[in-house]
Amino acid sequence: MPVTIDKDTCIGCGACVGVCPVGALSMGDDSKSHCDEGICIDCGACVACCPVEAISQ
Numbered sequence: 001m002p003v004t005i006d007k008d009t010c011i012g013c014g015a016c017v018g019v020c021p022v023g024a025l026s027m028g029d030d031s032k033s034h035c036d037e038g039i040c041i042d043c044g045a046c047v048a049c050c051p052v053e054a055i056s057q
């Protein structure tokens, strides 16, 4: 299962985009993080790095 990003909680810091080992995360036009479900390998790195706990597995 790919991660779920709570858009209301995300503050658009971009930290998760930098830690994803497979490039599954990107910043959307709404300045919120977006996960490409076909690429995410569910490693959990982004969940651990998000400062506002916006990402869940």
Ligand code: SF4
Pocket (backbone or CB within 6 Å): 002, 003, 019, 020, 021, 022, 023, 024, 025, 035, 039, 040, 041, 042, 043, 044, 045, 046, 047
């Ligand atoms: S769980 Fe891992 S692979 Fe999936 S988006 Fe987060 S950092 Fe990338």
Ligand code: SF4
Pocket (backbone or CB within 6 Å): 005, 009, 010, 011, 012, 013, 014, 015, 016, 017, 032, 033, 049, 050, 051, 052, 053, 054, 055
């Ligand atoms: S680390 Fe968290 S707050 Fe920062 S862009 Fe990613 S989901 Fe949003």
